[in-house]
Amino acid sequence: MKIAYFVQPHLGGTYTVFRHLRAGLAPYGIEFCWLGLSSRAQGLDPGLEREAAFGSFVETAALDDAGSTARLVERAILAGGFDGVVANVLSDRVLTNIVRYLPADLLRLMVVHNITPGTYAAAAAIRPHVHATVCVSQRCRDDLVKRHHFPAERTIVIANAVSLAAFPAGDRPPRPIEQGLRLLFLGRIEDASKGVMWLPDILERLPASVTLTVAGDGPDLKRLKAAMPWRPPRVVYTGAVAADAVPGLLAAHDVFLMPSRYEGLPMALVEAMAAGCVPVVSALRGVTDMIVADGRDGLLFPVGDTARVAAIVHALNKDRAQLHGLSLGARRKVAGAFTVERMAAHYAALLREIAANPPPIAAPLALDGWSLPRGLRPGLRTFLPRPVKNWLRGVRERL
Incomplete structure (x- = not known):
């Protein structure tokens, strides 16, 4: 056929x-x-x-x-x-x-x-x-x-x-608490669906030890850079990322941040979980809660609630055991069903x-x-x- x-x-x-x-x-x-x-x-x-x-x-x-x-x-x-x-x-x-x-x-x-x-x-x-x-x-x-x-x-x-063969076979080791969290946004840089213009407010609420990588390109990239002008290592803009480089990028970050207003079932979310990058994502009924069990393999927040996002990241920054447990749960979820x-x-x-x-x-x-x-x-x-x-x-x- x-x-x-x-x-x-x-x-x-x-x-x-x-x-x-x-x-x-x-x-x-x-x-x-x-x-x-x-x-x-x-x-x-x-x-x-x-x-x-x-x-x-x-x-x-x-x-x-x-x-x-x-x-x-x-x-x-x-x-x-x-x-x-x-x-x-x-x-x-x-x-x-x-x-x-x-x-x-x-x-x-x-x-x-x-x-x-x-x-x-x-x-x-x-x-x-x-x-x-x-x-x-x-x-x-x-x-x-x-x-x-x-x-x-x-x-x-x-x-x-996802194809699990593209991702590391082993679980991530726990990340020491003295090392700041590494957040990642990966996707189209566009506010209407992806909510990227909430990222500056989220980062503003977090300590300087927490860094953010923005990976991707899109129509709102220039506007986002103007609203979030921090320099590396606090904020890094990578531009578009080749498909075969995505697993390595996810493996280098602790938290996958997705403040979307709407989605279907984003590939970046499934890939992040396959890499053990803990998803902190908008609660979209029948979409994100279809793959993320809140508190077991990721964390959900109400759409647009930047204060809640910052509180979640603060908690993960202090509780590395929870971060590690969510990472393990995310990998197992994808391996079992996605x-x-x-x-x-x-x-x-x-x-x-x-x-x-x-x-x-x-x-x-x-x-x-x-x-x-x-x-x-x-x-x-x-x-x-x-x-x-x-x-x-x-x-x-x-x-």
């Missing part, structure tokens, strides 16, 4: 999931290939050149409308001999929408990676045209089934997972099931009538001022 996975190589969780699935599904005789859009003739980003062997771009440089691009995507899928496709909802609007137009004999899954209203609206727009929906967290499934009327029997949870082998087995079973007994779906639409449905067009929330949207997101999680 050959499957096109709608993503293109990048430093981020969605592509990391693809890499893990590609390796994990190979023993099942399932070939995963990435398929992305390119607006110009260009190579892959530095450090990702070797990924060219595992997929291809649909070149769109000469095209000026989405319908023409869609025709090229369909042609590439048919010419590539694919048996099915996996659409990552909203990773690209054209690739998300194309599932409504593909030939009826192609298998199609969609993966829902986030818990935002916009993501759910896009998923609902293509729901009639997919055989099954994979949700990366329980929250995604609960919301889609209960609020958006997705069929329960075709909406399943398959959590993101491995690539487990994730791949679930995907393989789902793909084989729908290949053998494909459930009925809507008839494909004609490409001549290409259009984006309402759920794939920007909604009113898009035009709200950022502070208003951030406030609404925080209120939603607290309620």
Whole structure:
């Protein structure tokens, strides 16, 4: 079986999931290939050149409308001999929408990676045209089934997972109390979802012996640096981090700090726990509490409660036995339930099931009538001022 996975190589969780699935599904005789859009003739980003062997771009440089691009995507899928496709909802609007137009004999899954209203609206727009929906967290499934009327029997949870082979096999030794805690933020430097502009207030409340590494890049990096101008070693900015360098980076830090407003199931959190880097993360119902058992393998705090975050870190700084116990618990949690082998087995079973007994779906639409449905067009929330949207997101999680 050959499957096109709608993503293109990048430093981020969605592509990391693809890499893990590609390796994990190979023993099942399932070939995963990435398929992305390119607006110009260009190579892959530095450090990702070797990924060219595992997929291809649909070149769109000469095209000026989405319908023409869609025709090229369909042609590439048919010419590539694919048996099915996996659409990552909203990773690209054209690739998300194309599932409504593909030939009826192609298998199609969609993966829902986030818990935002916009993501759910896009998923609902293509729901009639997919055989099954994979949700990366329980929250995604609960919301889609209960609020958006997705069929329960075709909406399943398959959590993101890691390859344990990339991480040290042994447990971490206890860290001496005379050494200050090393905090790490790892991810996209963006405030709307990741809450990065809470980091300065958190660090301001902590003693100078506690350091923070900010790893990643994103649209709010300049703003964050202006708000948090401390010099090394108090604050270190690494820039983007290559995927194969992530385990070593996590191993060099004690606490993984994630003040997000919303997530699906972040790969960085799973990776941190696999490395024994203790997660101190926002309490997102059905997301972070799906992997973090508060007080056993990590610690949760209410979204936006910077004082609570600082209090948690203070406590860990004084109680290294608790820090060590949480580190051990985090590693064991991932090893027991969030491995690539487990994730791949679930995907393989789902793909084989729908290949053998494909459930009925809507008839494909004609490409001549290409259009984006309402759920794939920007909604009113898009035009709200950022502070208003951030406030609404925080209120939603607290309620």
